[in-house]
Amino acid sequence: MPELPEVETFKRYLDKTSLNQIIKSIKIIDNRVLNVDEFDLKKLVINNKFTSSNRHGKYLLVNLEQGILIMHFGMTGDLEYYNKRQEDPKYSKVIFQFSNDFKLAYTSRRMFGRLYIAKSIEEFIESKKLGPDAFKMSLEEFKEALNRRTAILKNAMLNQSFIAGIGNIYSDEILFRAKLHPKSRLDALDEKKVKDLFTNIKDVLQFGIDKEGDLSSYPQNFLIPHRKKEEKCPICKNEIVSIDLSGRRGYYCPNCQVE
DNA sequence: AGCGATGTTCGCCG
DNA sequence: TCGGCGAACATCGC
Incomplete structure (x- = not known):
């Protein structure tokens, strides 16, 4: 669904559900959504926590201790937080498993979504040549x-x-x-x-x-x-x-x- | 059964 | 360099 209001909704959802919990593991179901080396992604995420997040345009930037995980949703991406006893959502591409028995699934039906990592927000915005955020700009x-x-x-x-x-x-x-x-x-x-x-x-x-x-x-x-x-x-x-x-x-x- | 779809990127051309 | 255009990417629902 994602234009700015949808991505802002995802951000609030992630903030509400997924911050400050140890990520025990990450399951990569389809590595075509990765715009990052699989090893680097695991290193950034496993045994670390999502500490906070920002949104710029249609990108959701999730902070961890050692860097930033960036989620882009293409035309059909979504996030779903659920108990591990439940079935993984349809079109799940990457699943983060927390120590509290809950999971966060990043889904993409049409495969247009991508995950990136970056050192800083500024670096990422520069690499994508993004203009000012339409909602926050003066x-x-x-x-x-x-x-x-x-x-x-x-x-x-x-x-x-x-x-x-x-x-x-x-x-x-x-x-x-x-x-x-x-x-x-x-x-x-x-x-x-x-x-x-x-x-x-x-x-x-x-x-x-x-x-x-x-x-x-x-x-x-x-x-x-x-x-x-x-x-x-x-x-x-x-x-x-x-x-x-x-x-x-x-x-x-x-x-x-x-x- | 075919068409269209909330996105991005790239090459071509003016 | 900028900007318009169209294709490519991949998949599914109507």
């Missing part, structure tokens, strides 16, 4: 990220080097609420629109976090329940249309969101 950081960029809005929002954390679904919602056309150019935004876009980014992500990333029960006045063919705009009742940009499909209201 207006000044946002303006800085905008600086001299010319890309069209939808592509920019999906570009993690611009700002980190927004994906296809939330970018549609943000542009809908800001009444901006997905193909409008960044450099065409005046001061007021920049500020308005910033506010909408924060509001949409905050709402998503409050919803714990559950997209299934959004109010009808959001675009999210209408991201499909033959839906009507909740504001003007015009037909919602789709647009393909760089391999992603976005949805918008051609009446409310003008170029």
Whole structure:
């Protein structure tokens, strides 16, 4: 499920369930999700603890005494904490077993998730060239990220080097609420629109976090329940249309969101 | 049965 | 260098 609100939900879940317990063992079910040497991963994790975590964009960075374990979830990743007597969840790829008889499973159905390790947050962010976190950034950081960029809005929002954390679904919602056309150019935004876009980014992500990333029960006045063919705009009742940009499909209201 | 999907990366081209 | 585009990755649910 993971865009920023979902990953924030995973972070809180991990913090609540899995911190400060000795990790007895780690079971690697499919090493295709590892972007790290298996031996290095085991060395970092076994007989150590998760001490705290951070989130940057769609990445969850878990601190251990000797380094950081980074989880990325691709399109279908999840975390599940459960008693060892229970069956391992479907699509489990890596399982951490704690000394208290509980386990934490990192799952990935489509195999797009990856695990990394790094020495510091800064090093990792630099290696991935990530922009500021979309939820934590200040207006000044946002303006800085905008600086001299010319890309069209939808592509920019999906570009993690611009700002980190927004994906296809939330970018549609943000542009809908800001009444901006997905193909409008960044450099065409005046001061007021920049500020308005910033506010909408924060509001949409905050709402998503409050919803714990559950997209299934959004109010009808959001675009999210209408991201499909033959839906009507909740504001003007015009037909919602789709647009393909760089391999992603976005949805918008051609009446409310003008170029 | 085929199509599309909440992501990232890379190569090509302007 | 930047930015748009499309393919590739892999799998399953509708």
